[in-house]
Amino acid sequence: MTTTEAKPITMAAALNAALRDAIAEDPTVVVYGEDVGPLGGVFRVTDGLQAEFGENRVWDSPLAESGIVGTAVGMAMYGMRPVVEMQFDAFSYPAFEQIVSHVAKMHNRTKGRVALPMVIRIPASGGIGGVEHHSDSSEAYWTHTPGLTVVMPSNPADAYSLMREAIRSDDPVIFMEPKSRYWSKQEVALPVTTEPIGTAKVVREGTDVTLIAYGPTVATALETAEMAEAEELSIEVIDLRSLSPFDDATVGASVRKTSRAAVIHEAAQFGGFGAEVAARVTEREFYHLAAPILRITGFDIPYPSPKLEEYYLPTPERILNALATWEWELP
Amino acid sequence: MTTTEAKPITMAAALNAALRDAIAEDPTVVVYGEDVGPLGGVFRVTDGLQAEFGENRVWDSPLAESGIVGTAVGMAMYGMRPVVEMQFDAFSYPAFEQIVSHVAKMHNRTKGRVALPMVIRIPASGGIGGVEHHSDSSEAYWTHTPGLTVVMPSNPADAYSLMREAIRSDDPVIFMEPKSRYWSKQEVALPVTTEPIGTAKVVREGTDVTLIAYGPTVATALETAEMAEAEELSIEVIDLRSLSPFDDATVGASVRKTSRAAVIHEAAQFGGFGAEVAARVTEREFYHLAAPILRITGFDIPYPSPKLEEYYLPTPERILNALATWEWELP
Amino acid sequence: MSLNVETKPTVGLPDPEPLRLIDDEGRAVRSSARQGFELPPVATLKELYRRMAIARRWDTQVTALTRQGRLATYPSALGQEACEIGTVLAMTEQDWLFPTYRDSIALMTRGIDPGELLQGFRGDWHSGWDPKKHRTSVQATPLATQALHAVGYATAAKLNGERIATVTFIGDGASSEGDTHEAFNFAGVWQAPTVFVVQNNQFAISVPLSKQTRARTLADRAIGYGIPGYYVDGNDAAAVYAVMSRAMERARRGDGPTIVECLTYRVEAHTNSDDPTRYRTADDVAIWKGKDPIERLERYLVSQDALSDADRDEITAEGERKAAATREAMSAEPVLDPMDLFAHVYVNERPSLVEQREFLKAEGNR
Amino acid sequence: MSLNVETKPTVGLPDPEPLRLIDDEGRAVRSSARQGFELPPVATLKELYRRMAIARRWDTQVTALTRQGRLATYPSALGQEACEIGTVLAMTEQDWLFPTYRDSIALMTRGIDPGELLQGFRGDWHSGWDPKKHRTSVQATPLATQALHAVGYATAAKLNGERIATVTFIGDGASSEGDTHEAFNFAGVWQAPTVFVVQNNQFAISVPLSKQTRARTLADRAIGYGIPGYYVDGNDAAAVYAVMSRAMERARRGDGPTIVECLTYRVEAHTNSDDPTRYRTADDVAIWKGKDPIERLERYLVSQDALSDADRDEITAEGERKAAATREAMSAEPVLDPMDLFAHVYVNERPSLVEQREFLKAEGNR
């Protein structure tokens, strides 16, 4: 077990520690995918794991995502707990059929006789100047698929804790790792246990507006809240952490308090995860809302090339401008 | 060109006529996929086309959906207008990468130099007692993907007209055909031109509530409206027809009139297309809404086995019950 | 994984003539043409015959029940009994099977109760038996996807030191899917104890083999993965059984995967909702009916005086028993609980699904 | 399609020794070992050498610019010039190329302006040139996907009676993807005029070939599709050119596809952000540097007295010109218009995108 005093660690290091601890603790945990062995993954999340645990626990597979996920289904049926990596969101698409038609459905179709305890890790979203196909935000595809659990940490402590829980879970988990936050640091003592899957967290309290964010946009929302202080706007920030299941209680309580909310994500807006957030919160809290729930998201365009991504990603300025469009005096 | 007096035809026959007329009119139109040749497709939508136009215009491909879509990309680059079939929604998933990473993005990444005039036909949704994997509603995956146009007719006339337009369009179109409506008839004279892609249609006027439906649920919404008359509830029904682009004007006008709306679809609710409808209509019409926009949809579960699908699909009773939960006197 | 040996294998191309041990007329093939395989002992051949005959009776019964509307759909394996039964009898109870929709008779032969087995096709629930109890996975509909599960399961067993093998059936049509390639390739690289049985019944619904591949045989693909490949007469149960037995032993021994193509014919329609007159002639079908796997083996057994009247009676009786049990199981109208819809989506309870379950329950009570 | 001939092809397995016409030392291989191929004429060899040398200079320049931060990323083809240039010179202007991110030198050699070519890697726009003008598609990142485009394009041309061929590059890693299989198979069944060049540079980022396949060669797959396959020394430009020329003629003639595996080595890191010291030794790299394709051909040309000082000067000058032009193109800071983000998503204008464009514009004016 990784035990450390509180010290600043990156999200990549936290994930690495979580994988290490899970492999050490449970002999059924195996890790495989493209470049996860000697290279330690293109983001170094699996750094050193093969050297420490050997090639029968951590190994490089052939380059074929459907093959990776499909074989993991078989391994999970056997009783293993495979943790597999899709190198980037867009490279999970070849595995789409295996994920949607098998991973998500096996437990249900067998009337609960076969569970698939597996984790599909996806380095997700943009903000790192990646070329074409390296910055998709695929969460809406997974969250719309019944049978999947979808989480996305925004900080090292959650990354560690959610990963440990995802691996222990008997349900298959899509584990989205915000690439732009891999190197962000936080003071954490390991091992750390944060709130469980299914729980959102108020990461900053406020009274006027609720910003609902997850993964890479939590930092953006917090920065916005900071800036808004100057304008005497008190912003509450919620880090969803778990997209599916969704924590209606925490989000609802905040919105009932503030009466106004906006959801922030990188993915395109049309049919994005923010639509679900806006729709369900409105359904449940309509009579508490003083304004429509705004969505401050990517545009409805393919993710831009590196030099143009700054125009695409939600910024604090864009969020503040959007909040300013509300008719604050109404209704 | 198919020219007929007005007579009752099925949606399958209307689609067949549209394909026939397109192939006859434009030498660049080709049709291929699994079983579309001598068999005429498992739903007979391509019936007789190979016999009429030969194997160089209509043919059976190897059984591989990524291959079908990927080769269609190449054909469209050449200047053909391929119309390919995915046999059922769930069998489009092997082609997910080709559709999301190439079909949707080619025109954008080449700065408009390469268009992909192609149509991907998907017999869609449930209601026909299909076994596992034969009744998915995949529209939310496609509508969230910038670069795609997504349409879904609910009746024979639209089926014909939208198909002709989809084939003529220089943008790639996902053409969803509601399986449960294939054999539904309507009096139509061919050729017929209905409203263009991007246009929703008020198919029944009403004053109290707007039901927003598409594809298979339009019939359900109309039936609901009929039943509601008895209860002196006046329901307006909108057939979206085009999911992406979305017709904000038509939907907005109706909602401003009725102040109350519900969206009806078969797909699971969480992150379904109804979330986008609810979110965007609320964003735009919040101060006109007397109640939250309801979603009457499938449950968040895998599509059920044939004998249980009746519990899953939205019914007029379920819709009326849902409307009854609104606080009609408020605010 | 380190498990894969780094030396390159030397595997040749399969013989272009499908391996057969008993010919169309029911005569033993001369040893020189047996490609090194021996005719299984008569007791085994009798058991193959017996199980095929029972399977045929059962399959015919299920098709009849489907025509009567008792099942939503049924993909028959009529004519493919040698592939199905020859494979299943070469498996031990410990081995796992990863089947498709086409392979119900294999599952029935593996001991799955017909009532449970047919739940999916009747439309009660997607899949009705306990895969772990019968070491038989769900019948896959998305083509070729199950082949990867077989490879994953086999690899896990191997990593765990368990000496079992997995088998998966793949159709000629499904062989065109990317997943078939990935499964072959992963199995080769990981030296997974998996035997791939490609049931080439010459049709994918309406699409004939000639539109599916330009290769001489589908087994020709094996060499591209460094895997041994066999091209077998899929209407000769003796040959299927002999090749499968060798392949299974090889896999269990730790020597890796094998691809076995069984050339056969889909005598029935694709399913009850198919209309094969649109794409093939009655004459074609008649030719293949003439190559019937059960009659062939019967002739051989008769020529060896190995099939007594008592044997025949026992087989007929057992077939009728299975058919009757199935008729009975399918005539009962099962009581389904719609609340089950929410019970198995996740292992961990979800508040939102509890809400939806309560909603449906309230609707029922209304 | 009816276009495919219904007879089964007879194709053999490729020779297990990679075909070479000029050996490591720069000597012509004796004719008996040339597998029926002839050494191309000296003028052709000189042009191969010239284009490879220029490509090397250019590739080195782009890597240097990337280190200086002028490009976001650059996947170098250093050491793979024989595959890239041998392929491109065997193509006519009418043939289409469907490349990957690795193949920039092929595109440069095909005449695409470096400024346009490198727009994607600099990060200005996903792809910078007009594919139709250069009959060269976008550089595909999702592995193996472009191979299907090549088959589709070729089939459309064939249906239209146009006698051209398409070429696509596929990496050894990408050969494991399902799309590679589907592309080979569609090409075989449709007899598409497509030549698949599998550039086996022995690594997929960090993953060595031994984890990618257990086959003797990747070309061994060809027979599984009824397609001729060749296993070629990918550091011998003469051999690549000779095989590609024959394959392209065959395709244009209407005789169908070919798979050509070129065995080579990725001398540079995968891209600038890769750290190859984690997975291979300097010694390994040194061995392959010793097999340099350019030096090899140079030795041969020198031995034939076919390379004058004037030739060398011209080549150096041309390389420097290309390098300088590229430096210049990459030092200019392009003015990008964020409004372009909305301009090309669809051919048909969308009201919602107009709204979003106006929103962004208003933000800029704020």
Ligand SMILES: Cc1ncc(C[n+]2csc(CCOP(=O)(O)OP(=O)(O)O)c2C)c(N)n1
């Ligand atoms: C991925 C996928 N695509 C399409 C289908 C629809 N489909 C069901 S069976 C079938 C034909 C399969 O043929 P084959 O693999 O030869 O098996 P057979 O039915 O002959 O046993 C098709 C196209 C499917 N189930 N899955």
Ligand SMILES: Cc1ncc(C[n+]2csc(CCOP(=O)(O)OP(=O)(O)O)c2C)c(N)n1
């Ligand atoms: C579908 C897909 N999966 C993963 C990746 C990430 N990726 C980019 S290059 C690469 C290695 C490719 O190796 P190879 O095909 O041998 O080509 P090379 O880079 O050696 O030229 C990987 C894994 C990708 N681009 N596409």
Ligand SMILES: [Mg+2]
């Ligand atoms: Mg078949």
Ligand SMILES: [Mg+2]
């Ligand atoms: Mg490589």
